[in-house]
Amino acid sequence: MIRLSQRSLRLLLGVTTLVSLGLLASAWIKKPAPATPNVVLFFMDDMGYGDLSVTGALDYATPNLDRMAAEGSRFSNFLAAQAVCSASRAALMTGCYPNRLGVSGAFGPNSLVGLNPNEETLAELLKEKGYATGIFGKWHLGDKKQFLPLQQGFDEYYGVPYSHDMWPLHPAQAQAHYPPLHWIENNEPKQEIKDLNDAGQITQIVTQKAVSFIQRHKSKPFFLYVPHPLPHVPLATSATFKGKSGRGIFGDVMTELDWSVGQILGELKKQGVDKNTLVIFISDNGPWLNYGDHAGSSGGFREGKGTSFEGGHRVPCLVRWPGVVPAGRVSNKLLTTMDILPTVAKICGARLPKQRIDGVDWLALLKGDNSVTPRDRFYYYYRKNNLEAVREGDWKLIFPHPGRTYEGFLPGQNGKPGQSTETKDIAGGLYDLRRDPGERYDVKEQHPEIVTKLEKLAEEARADLGDDLQRRSGTNVREPGRITN
Template sequence: MIRACVVVGYILFLSACSLKKTDSKPNFIIIFTDDQGYQDLGCFGSPDIRTPNIDRMASEGMKFTSFYAQTVCGPSRAALMTGSYPMRNARNDNGEAPHPKLSLSEVTIAEVLKPVGYATGMIGKWDLAGHNPEKFNPDLLPAHQGFDDSFLTPTSNDSRVHLIRNKELVALNTDMSTLTRRYTDEAIDFIDKHQEQPFFLYLAHTMPHTKLAVSDEFKGKSAGGFYGDVIEEIDFNVGRLLDKVKELGLDENTYVIFTSDNGPWWIKGDHAGHAAPLRGAKTSAWEGGFRVPFIIRAPGNVPAGTTSDQVTATIDLLPTIAEIAGAKLPSDRVIDGLDISDIMHGNTKTLDRPYFYYAHQELRAVRKGKWKLHLPHHPSSGLINYTKWPVHIAPEDRVLFTKHVLYDLENDIGETTDVSAQNPEIVEELNQLLDWAKKDIGDYEKRGENARPLGNEPYFTPNDLIPSK
C-alpha cells in the first residue's frame, strides 16, 4: 500500500513537472539571418541549397509567402524591435544615415516582455547603435534596450567583427568562419540557463552578409557553391537549436521563428543570394528587396504543414508576441504592426491592410491585396536608391519611374508589366494611401505627424507596462 502511494505520488510529481513546462507563458525564439534571399531555402524553392532542418520547421509549422522586412539591415532591425516603420522611429542621430541609431525612448520586444516575467537574450548582429565597428554608441547596445544577456557584434561584417558580451569587449577581429556555430553555442547556453522561466531569444546571425565565411566542416559541401555552404551551416545550427528545445521538454511551449532581414545582395554582376521568382535585391523597392522567407513553428499552437499568403511583416511581431504572452504595448505612440496571432494559429482571417515600402527615408511603394503601386521618383532622380549604393542594384532594375506604376503581384510576381492604365481606380486608391503615409509616417526629408523625434532621447523605463491579461 505504501509502495503504491509512493508510485502514485511520483507520477503526480512528474505530471506537475510536465504541467510546469507546458502551462507557463510560452517562449519565443527569433532566428534572423542577414541578407538571405527569398529563394535560399529548400522549402522556398532553392534548387541546390539543402536546408533539411528549416524545411522541417515548415513541415511542422507555417510558412508565410508574402512576409516583408525592410530593404536594408539597420532599418530592418529597428522595424522588428519596435513594430513600427523605421521612418517613424525615434533616433539618437540626425536621421540622415540609412542605418538608424535607435533611441532609448523606443520600446523593444524585450522591454515589452520583461514586465511579464521574461528573461531576454540577444545574440549576433545588433546594428542599432551605429554602423561602424569602432564608432558605435555603447549606450545604445542591447543591454540598454531591455536585454538581460547579450553576446553581439555592434554592426555588419563588411570588413571585421568585434564581439561584446553585454557591455564588455571580449574579442577583436574574430574569425568569421566561427560565428554561426559560436552564436548558436551562446543561444543554447541561454536556453539552458533560462529553461525554468519564460524567455525571449533574439538570434541575429551575421551570415550570409558578405564577407561570406564558413567553417571547414561545411566548406565545399553544397551544390549551391560557397554561398550554399554558408546557408547549409546555418541550417545545421538551426537543427541544433531545435534539438535543444526538444531535449529540455520545451518543444510544445516555444514559438520558433526563422526569417531574414532583407533580400540578397547584388554585387558586381552576381547575386550573393537568390530572390527568384521576385525581381530585385537588397536596397531596392522591388519585391526581392523586401519580401523574405518566414517560418513559424510551435507544435500544438501553429498548425503543421500550412501556408499563409497574407501580407504580413516584421512590424507585426511585436504586437503578436505581446498578445500571445499577455504583455502590454505602449499606448503613447503609433505601432504600425498588427496582431497576426490568429493567422499563425490557423484561424481564418483576411488582412485588408496596406504595406509601405521605404527605401531608407524615401517612400517608394505600397501594397494592398494583390496590387502594388510604385511612386514616381523624386525630381532629382533616385536620390537615395541609385546614387548611394548603385553597385547593389542590377542595371536592368535601376528603373527611374516618371509616373505611377502598378503591378498585379498575384499574376505578375516578377513585376514585369505595368497595368496602371487598365486600373485607374486602383491607382487612385493606393495613391491616397501613399499620401496618408507621407503625412503620417514621413517621406524623404520630412518627418510625419506621428513620427517620433530625432536627437537624444531619455532612457525608457518600463514601469508603466503591465500585463494585459
C-alpha cells in the same frame, strides 16, 4: 432482454452517480492555465526569399528549416519593413515603420545616432512579464553603449554591433577606414574578428551562446533572439562545412546556418521545452544581388536588397509552435516584421508600447483562422524618408524615384561586388501582384481607379510619416537616439 438483479442495479446506479459527480466536480475545478510560452526569434541577414530548399534553393539543402516548415506554417507574403539592415531591425524590435522612429539605412561604426532608448522594444515588454531575454548575433541599432541591447531590454548580449563587412579587410570597403571589428559581450568589446578564419567561427559561436542560454533558462520563460550575421558578405564558414554543398561558399554558409537552427531546435527538445516554445524564422531583407555567387536568391521576385520591389522586401517566414500553429500549412496573407511585436506580446500576455506602433496582431491567422485578414496595406519607404510605393491588397503602386537597380549589370564573383546603379530614376507603375509577382507589367492605364485609390493611400502615409521626395514632414515622426556630447 437482459435482467439485472437488485444488487447489480444498485451497483450500476452507484457507479453512475460517482461518474456524474466526478464530471460535475471537474467542471467546477479551475484547470491550470498553460505555461507561458518561450519565444525563439531567428533573424537572418540578407537571406533572400529563394534561399531555402523549401522555397526553391538548388545545389544545397536546408533540411532543418524544411522540417520546421513541415511541422509549422509558412507565410509566403511576408515583407521586411525596409530593405536595409538597421531600419529593418528597428521595425522588428519596436513594431513601427523605421522612419516613424527616425531610423534609416545601415548605421556605421561610431554612429552618433541609434534606436532611441525611449522606444519600447519587444525585449523590454517581455522582460516586464518576467522573461529572461538574450540576444546572440548582430544588433546594428547603434554601437555606442547607450544604444546597445542591455539598454534596450536584454539581459545578455554576445555578438557583433553592426554588419561584419564594416571592417578594414573587406575588398569593397578598403577606403572606408573602418575600425577593427570586435565581438561585444554585454556592453564590453572582447576579442577582435581579424580575418575570414575568425569570421568563419561566427555561426558556431552564435549557436553555442544560444544553446547555452536555453540550458540556463529552461525553468522560466525566455525570449531568445538570434540575429545571425550571415549570409551577409563577406561569406565565411567553419572548417566543418567548407565544401559541403554544390553551391560554393554561399551554399556552405547556408548549410551551416541550417545546422545552427537544427542545433537550437534540438536543444529545445532536449530540455523538454519544445512544445511550449514559439519559434519564428525570418530575414531582414532580400539578397545583395550584385555579389553574384556570394549572394542569395530573390526567388524570382524583382530586384533585391536596397530596393522597393518585392525582391528587396519579400523574405521567408516560418513559424513553429507544436499544437498551436497548424503543421504543413502555407498562408498567402500579407504580413510584415512590424507585426511580430504585437502578436508575440499578445501570446505572452505583455502590454503594447505606450507610443504608437504600426504592427498588427495576427494571432488568429497564426492559429489557423484563414478567414481573417490582419493587414491589407503597406508603405514602401526607403533612404531617409522616401515613399517609393504603396500597397493595398494585391495592388502595388510604385512612384518614380531615385534608387538602386541591379538589372542590366553583370554580378560580381568571388566576394567582390559587381556594378549596380544608385542614381537611375526608377519608373513608376501599377502592378497586380496576384498575376504579376515579378512586377513586370505596368497596368496603370487599364486600372485608373486603382491608381486614384492608392494615391489617396499615399497621401495618408505622407501626412502621417512624411515624404522627402515631396519635401513633406509627417506629423507623427519621432526622433532617433542621439549622442549629444
